[in-house]
Structure formats: C-alpha cells, structure tokens
Amino acid sequence: MTFLRHNQSPRLGKPEISIVGLALVLACLLQNTPTHAQASISREEAVIQMTYAKLDYLSQLDVVSKAALRAYLPGGQVDRDEIDKELKDAKIDITLSDFRTGPLSEIEKKRWVNLVTFPQPPAEILDVKILGHEFTDADLPKASWQTVVTQWRPAEQVNQTALDQELGWTVEQVLKMQPGQPLGNIVYSRYVSYSVELNAKGKTCSYKAMFLFGTNSQGEEKAAFEDSFMALNGLSRDSSQEPSPNGLLQSHLRDVPVLAEWLTKHSVSGASCSTAGTGQLCCVGSRCGIPDVDMRRDLMTPLTGGWNAPVSPEATPKKKQPPPAL
Numbered sequence: 030m031t032f033l034r035h036n037q038s039p040r041l042g043k044p045e046i047s048i049v050g051l052a053l054v055l056a057c058l059l060q061n062t063p064t065h066a067q068a069s070i071s072r073e074e075a076v077i078q079m080t081y082a083k084l085d086y087l088s089q090l091d092v093v094s095k096a097a098l099r100a101y102l103p104g105g106q107v108d109r110d111e112i113d114k115e116l117k118d119a120k121i122d123i124t125l126s127d128f129r130t131g132p133l134s135e136i137e138k139k140r141w142v143n144l145v146t147f148p149q150p151p152a153e154i155l156d157v158k159i160l161g162h163e164f165t166d167a168d169l170p171k172a173s174w175q176t177v178v179t180q181w182r183p184a185e186q187v188n189q190t191a192l193d194q195e196l197g198w199t200v201e202q203v204l205k206m207q208p209g210q211p212l213g214n215i216v217y218s219r220y221v222s223y224s225v226e227l228n229a230k231g232k233t234c235s236y237k238a239m240f241l242f243g244t245n246s247q248g249e250e251k252a253a254f255e256d257s258f259m260a261l262n263g264l265s266r267d268s269s270q271e272p273s274p275n276g277l278l279q280s281h282l283r284d285v286p287v288l289a290e291w292l293t294k295h296s297v298s299g300a301s302c303s304t305a306g307t308g309q310l311c312c313v314g315s316r317c318g319i320p321d322v323d324m325r326r327d328l329m330t331p332l333t334g335g336w337n338a339p340v341s342p343e344a345t346p347k348k349k350q351p352p353p354a355l
Contacts (some may be wrong), residue, residue: 071128071130071221073130073221073240077221078314078315079312081121081315082317083310083317084121085120085317086310086317087159087175087176087177088157089120090174090176091160091176091177093288094162094288097282097288100285100287101285112287122229123225123228123315125223128221128222130219130221133218135220136200137200139200140198141195141198141199141200141202143237144200144237144255145256147196147257148236149187149192150185151183152183152184152234152258153234154181154184155181155227155258155260156180156182156260157178157259157260158177158179159175159176160175160177162176164276164280164282166280166281169280169332170279172277172279172280172282173276174274174275174276175273176274181232182260204241215243215244215245215251215253216243217241218242219241220239220240220242221240224237225238225258227258236257236258238257238258239255240252240253273309274319275308275319275323277292278324278328279327279330292318295319296319296320296324297312297318297319298313299321304320305320305322
C-alpha cells in the first residue's frame, strides 16, 4: 500500500510529503453487512454493489481531500471549477446486471472465460490503486485516511499458445491453480456471476465478471473478486484494512469548505447502516459515505492546536507563527 504522508512543519509552515512502501491494488472489502434497505437483493449481490460503490466514493474523495490540503497549507488556493472537472474525471460509473447465483459445483466444469471476460489488446484495463494518507498538523494527533486513484492501461499481450490454453481452462482448473491465495486455505462454495458496464475517465467497456464466496480455516467469510477489467486483488474482513475517510474529521481539514461540503453531501443515514458508530465507511446500495451519527460525533469534538485554520478555501489561510527554532 502506498502511504502519502502530509506533515505540517512546525518550523517551516509548509507540507512535507513522503511516499512509503509499494503501491498495491485495492482490496475487495466485505466489512459492511447489508441492511433492510437492501432486502430486495441477495446478500451476495449487496456485497458486490458495495465493493464497486466504494471505488467511486474513494476515487472522488482523493480529489477533494487533496484540494483541502492545498487550501489549508500556506499560500494554498482552490479553484472550484477545476475541482468540479477533477471530480468528473474521478467518477467511476458502474452498471451491474444479469446476476446469476448458485453453488460453485454448478459452474466447475464451465470455461472460465464464459463467466469472466478475458481482456485482449486493444482492450484496456482500469488500474485501481489504494493510497493511504497521513497528515500531521503541529501538535495535533496524526490524521489518516484512504483514497483510490485510477488509470487505464493496455491489456497484456499474451502469446497465442498461452492464450489458447487459458481460454480452455475450466473454473475447476483455475481454482486448483490458485487455491485460496493470497489469503491461505479458502474453500469457495458459492458464486455470483454478472455483467458490468464500466465508464471511467471518458472510456466505456462492457464485460462479464464474477465473485466467489467461501470461508477460510478460521470460519471467516472471504470472497474472490474476479473482474479482469479492473486491476484489483487481495481480500480482507479486518477493519484495520477497511478504507475510511474518517481520519479527515480528526484534523482541521474538516473546516475547509470544499471538503466539508462534499463529506456532508455524501453522508448516509446511520439508521440504514450497520457500521454506524464504528468509524467505518458505510454503503447502502450504491451510495457510500460517513454515517451521519459519526459526522456529528466527530464534528462536536473540538480540535486544539494546529498552525492553520482556514475560513474559506478560496482565500489564502492565515498562518499562526511557529515557535522560534531552538
């Protein structure tokens, strides 16, 4: 995972940004439990919808959180028209249809490519990378949050011999070659196949994808996200791995209007969210956001310290004088 650390220097009054670690693609997440608002669809379908919805939310959050950083730091300004353009570019529109659900045994002998479209040049793949951000503002506690960024890249060219072999593999053969990796011994028992229409950064593609559901040796539910047109991998039910924007509410960045307005606009009702009060991102259907009860709780908690407290993102924030260097 790539971590971008934004540190407000108490001596220089300007950000220090470092990149630590390796960039990894976004984990498929199962943390939220579907609520009564999603009762008309199966639990598996709800998990799939939430997974895609989180990508869209976190992609747009990347734009507004970076804009808030620019506005908060000395000399920073925000162009609202430019932000609107960036948000439009960050939008990931996903339409899911033709859901088919059943026991894995039902499809074991079917060819994998009949269920999961294999991208071949000149097709392109959407790379989705998760970024972890850390912001330190003088004597305030470190604030952290996660976002995603996306970029199209050409599908990998495969030689004809390997291609013919891969196109002939059955679901059973593919699973035997990848027995529960990278999470260890996972036994998959159910599948959900579906069709996807993906629209991102001015490009559109339609294809088939699939989720596999099962449990690991500890009895924890796991799922494999088999979407060959989105470069995602890894699975987790660990809440520490759950991308969340809540760290932004523990810093003065929450006072920057461009961010505050966006977070409020995209908040969700705590009554419809099983994770309300836990500090985790909540999704109800295709809508994701911070539960309103979490927003109220965090915003009522006063913040003291910090070098800047901007009133408007369109104006250069006033900067408190740092203590003299020793």
